[in-house]
Amino acid sequence: MSSYNFITESATGTETRINGKKYLYFAGTGYFQLNSHPEVIQAASEATLEFGIASATSRSISGTTPLLLEIEKSAAKFFDTEDAAYLPSGYLSNIAGLKALSDMDLYDVIFIDEGSHYCLTEGAMTVGKPIVSFKNRSLDDLRIKLEENLKPKQRPMIASDGMFPVWAKIAPLSDYLTLAEQYNGVIWIDDAHGVGILGENGKGSYEHAGLKSDRLYMGATLSKAFGAYGGIIPGKADFINRIKSGSVMTGSNAPMNAAVAAGIKGFELVKNNPMMREKLWENASYLKEGLKAIGIDTDDNSRPIVAFAPGDVANMTSIHQALMDEGIFIQFVKYRGSGSDGVLRIVVFSTHTRDQIDYLCHKLGSIELL
Numbered sequence: 001m002s003s004y005n006f007i008t009e010s011a012t013g014t015e016t017r018i019n020g021k022k023y024l025y026f027a028g029t030g031y032f033q034l035n036s037h038p039e040v041i042q043a044a045s046e047a048t049l050e051f052g053i054a055s056a057t058s059r060s061i062s063g064t065t066p067l068l069l070e071i072e073k074s075a076a077k078f079f080d081t082e083d084a085a086y087l088p089s090g091y092l093s094n095i096a097g098l099k100a101l102s103d104m105d106l107y108d109v110i111f112i113d114e115g116s117h118y119c120l121t122e123g124a125m126t127v128g129k130p131i132v133s134f135k136n137r138s139l140d141d142l143r144i145k146l147e148e149n150l151k152p153k154q155r156p157m158i159a160s161d162g163m164f165p166v167w168a169k170i171a172p173l174s175d176y177l178t179l180a181e182q183y184n185g186v187i188w189i190d191d192a193h194g195v196g197i198l199g200e201n202g203k204g205s206y207e208h209a210g211l212k213s214d215r216l217y218m219g220a221t222l223s224k225a226f227g228a229y230g231g232i233i234p235g236k237a238d239f240i241n242r243i244k245s246g247s248v249m250t251g252s253n254a255p256m257n258a259a260v261a262a263g264i265k266g267f268e269l270v271k272n273n274p275m276m277r278e279k280l281w282e283n284a285s286y287l288k289e290g291l292k293a294i295g296i297d298t299d300d301n302s303r304p305i306v307a308f309a310p311g312d313v314a315n316m317t318s319i320h321q322a323l324m325d326e327g328i329f330i331q332f333v334k335y336r337g338s339g340s341d342g343v344l345r346i347v348v349f350s351t352h353t354r355d356q357i358d359y360l361c362h363k364l365g366s367i368e369l370l
Contacts, residue, residue, distance in 0.1 A: 006329075011036035014352050016329065023329035024356055026346045029165070031197050031304055032269075032276045033351045034227020040265045047261030055254045059244075063254030071230075071260050074267040079203055079234035085243040086230055086263070088255045090221025092248050093231035094123030094190055097219045098157070100242035102127045106186050107157035111145055113137065113171065115336060116161050120190045124159060136164070139175050146183060156185035162194035162205030162218070166335055166343060168305035170194075173209045177216065186215045195232075196225020196270050197304065202277055222259075226266030229259040280304055280350035287348045287357050294365035307343040310369040316344050319367055326363045 010017035013036050016025035034040050047067060055063040068086060075084035087093055094117075101107060110124045115136035124131050132149045135141040137160075146156060158180055160171045171189065180187050191204040199207025202225070206216055217235060222228040233243055243249060270276065281302035288298040291306060298306050310316065320332040334342035348357065 014349060014356055018329055021327075023324065023327055024359065025329050026348060026352075026360060027329055027331045028347060029193065029224040030227060031225045031280055031347075031349055032227065033349050034225070034266050034269055035223075037227055037265075037269065039269065040227050040262045043261040043265040044258035047257040051257040053258075054256045057254065058250055058252060059254045060250040065254070065257065065260070067257055067260040067264065068254065071264050071267070074264050075232050075234055078267050078271055081234040082237040083240040084232060084234040085240050085249065086232055086255065086260070087249065088230060088252050090192055090219070090223055090231040091119040092252070093219030093221070093233050094120045094188075095126050096231070096243050096246055096248035097188060097217060097233050098123050098127050098159070099246055099248065100239060101157065101186060101188065101217060102129060103242055103246070104239065106155070108154040109149060110157045110159055111142060111149075113160040115164055116159065117165070117190050117192070118336060120159055120161065120188075137169060137171055139172060139179075142176075142179065146179065150183060156180065156183050157188060158185060159188045160190075162189040162191035163198060163303070165193050165305070166307050166333070166345065168193075168299070168301075168303040168307075170198075170205060170208065170303075173205060173211055173216075177211060177213055180215045181213075186217060188217045188219070191218045191220045192224060195220040197277060197280060201274070202270055222263040222266055226263060226270060228262035228266045230255050230263055232263075276350045280348070283348045283350060283352055283354075283357065286354060287346070287361070290357060290361035291346075291364070294361055295369070296364075304348045305345065306348075307345045309339065309341065309343045313341050315369075316342065319344060319364075319369065322367050323360075323363060328360055328363055330360075 006018050008018055012028055012030055013033050014025055015022055051065055057063040071086050072084045109130045111132050111134055112124055113136055114133040132145050134145045158176045163170050176187050189205060194204035196202045198204050219233045222230050222232055284302045284304040291298050296308050316332055331345040333345050
């Protein structure tokens with residue numbers, strides 16, 4: 001028996017084929033749907049034809065290609081940093097980043113938001129330093145934990161997601177920075193869901209909060225807003241050199257050339273087309289207005305995710321199936337931060353039309369939610 005109930009049988013888009021049927025698709029995290037953009041696909045195809053699938057060796061030996069040099073240059077330019085490191089997956093960015101900052105002797109104890117993504121928690125475990133969890137986005141609990149667990153002259157690493165993927169809540173980064181300055185510590189965020197969609201230029205959670213500081217570090221993925229694959233860590237040259245000489249990059253094969261080329265094109269499209277971000281925000285606001293009109297409470301913001309939990313597992317399963325019967329696919333997901341019963345989760349793209357959003361709201365409004 002398969003562990004996977006839903007098999008995607010086409011490129012994802014506003015309409016996607018799943019289990020042999022085409023659905024109006026409000027799931028996944030391809031916020032601009034660049035993962036099926038013809039220019040991204042063409043770039044990936046051409047790179048494969050020219051360079052093959054991959055180099056079959058690590059970058060520290062002979063695995064570095066012109067594509068890898070170009071994507072790191074593109075990332076540094078996008079985030080306006082001295083340099084950037086590209087990794088085989090976003091999952092690895094937290095491990096590589098936290099290890100590099102530990103090697104630079106910038107912190108002694110890791111304080112991690114308990115709602116953070118699994119890879120951030122697992123990345124912290126690889127460093128070998130004390131780990132203290134604090135309640136999700138709770139400044140009061142973090143302050144208490146800092147006071148209770150830091151010995152004199154010890155410095156904290158405050159680690160968190162930038163935007164949490166289930167409820168689209170943003171970490172209180174300005175307050176974290178104040179605490180980091182107070183204790184001479186640093187901040188690391190996993191900004192997988194923030195980059196590309198948050199901030200005036202899409203630079204992510206730090207830009208959204210209007211923050212710049214030498215105490216701020218981040219890692220992210222290109223698999224969501226940028227329509228590609230792989231981890232990215234931007235930063236100052238000395239920090240990035242630590243990443244590139246660290247065990248994660250020297251011990252892993254260079255990434256597939258198709259993914260690298262897709263990432264280069266993804267950076268280009270996001271940077272040169274701010275209207276995609278504006279359309280995403282507009283669609284998110286329009287969706288939330290429609291959901292409020294049918295009695296579903298949502299936050300007043302332009303983030304493209306809405307999660308709600310009407311009743312128990314049986315009720316949410318019934319709602320999910322009822323929408324599928326109407327040709328609509330949203331997510332019923334149990335994930336970090338969703339609670340034990342899970343949530344129904346809707347993700348809107350910049351490519352959805354108002355008619356498609358209206359259809360979702362109309363059909364959802366016709367279902368008995370409780």
